[in-house]
Amino acid sequence: MALSNPLTIMSPQKTSVIAIVGFVAAVFGLLMVSGAGPAYRLGLVDLTGVLVLMRWGAWMGLGAAAFALVGAWITRPGAQRRGFALTLTGAVAGAVAFGVPFALLQSSKASPPIHDITTDTENPPRFVAMIALRQGSPNSVEYQGEAVAGRQRMAYPDIRPVTLAESPDAAFKRALTAARDIGWQIVAAVPAQGRIEATDTTLWFGFKDDIVVRVTPTAAGSRLDVRSVSRLGEGDLGKNAARIRAYLRRLQQ
Numbered sequence: 001m002a003l004s005n006p007l008t009i010m011s012p013q014k015t016s017v018i019a020i021v022g023f024v025a026a027v028f029g030l031l032m033v034s035g036a037g038p039a040y041r042l043g044l045v046d047l048t049g050v051l052v053l054m055r056w057g058a059w060m061g062l063g064a065a066a067f068a069l070v071g072a073w074i075t076r077p078g079a080q081r082r083g084f085a086l087t088l089t090g091a092v093a094g095a096v097a098f099g100v101p102f103a104l105l106q107s108s109k110a111s112p113p114i115h116d117i118t119t120d121t122e123n124p125p126r127f128v129a130m131i132a133l134r135q136g137s138p139n140s141v142e143y144q145g146e147a148v149a150g151r152q153r154m155a156y157p158d159i160r161p162v163t164l165a166e167s168p169d170a171a172f173k174r175a176l177t178a179a180r181d182i183g184w185q186i187v188a189a190v191p192a193q194g195r196i197e198a199t200d201t202t203l204w205f206g207f208k209d210d211i212v213v214r215v216t217p218t219a220a221g222s223r224l225d226v227r228s229v230s231r232l233g234e235g236d237l238g239k240n241a242a243r244i245r246a247y248l249r250r251l252q253q
Helices: 017-041 047-074 084-110 146-155 168-181 239-251
Strands: 116-118 162-164 185-190 195-201 208-218 221-230
Touching (some): 116 146, 116 239
Antiparallel strands (some): 116 221, 185 195, 195 208, 208 221
8 A cells, every 4th residue: 555645745836926017017107206307307308208207107106006905915924825025015116106296296286386486575686697597498587576476475474584683794695605505506696786696406306496695784784585486387396485494594593
């Protein structure tokens, strides 16, 4: 009588196809979203192309995340298929690919559709040297008046002039130092006019926004006003207001 072999030969577990598909789709979605900025900076796509990349990357990420969650159930510990870690990685990557554009969209909805922010809406600082550099930019440096000012006051009531208890010369030096410290590219610095013009380039997309700082004498010392204007886009996702706040904080440190 033949004895049965006590060793049972087990077939190796196969990696779930769903896990693989979910992971690959999530990576592609994440690459589309994260690559939109560098692609724009390199001139490979225009703004329309950026929106297309981010839109499709977001939807691909969302679909991949859902797919990966199904795969996580199929490949859970003790299940017949492998790929649990792969599905979790895909779910996270897909969530990020969807989450970044979604957060930008929500920020766009929460911010007013303006791209010109200033501490003085009645007599905003004027650009001089920057005008030549902005030739060809869709957005003008001409202030649009109450239509913009009213929206700014509603959205950013804290954006106001700063009074410094020091001479205009000292205030100008402080303002210029703060602009350099914060990383702006100085285009013009004219102490006699109390005017500083600079450009700030956003990290991801490389959008260029322009700033003008104005220092004027007062009875108490000096008054400082700031204006930040985007070269592109109807809205700015609150970037110009955030830039002015950061600068004024630096100035008063």
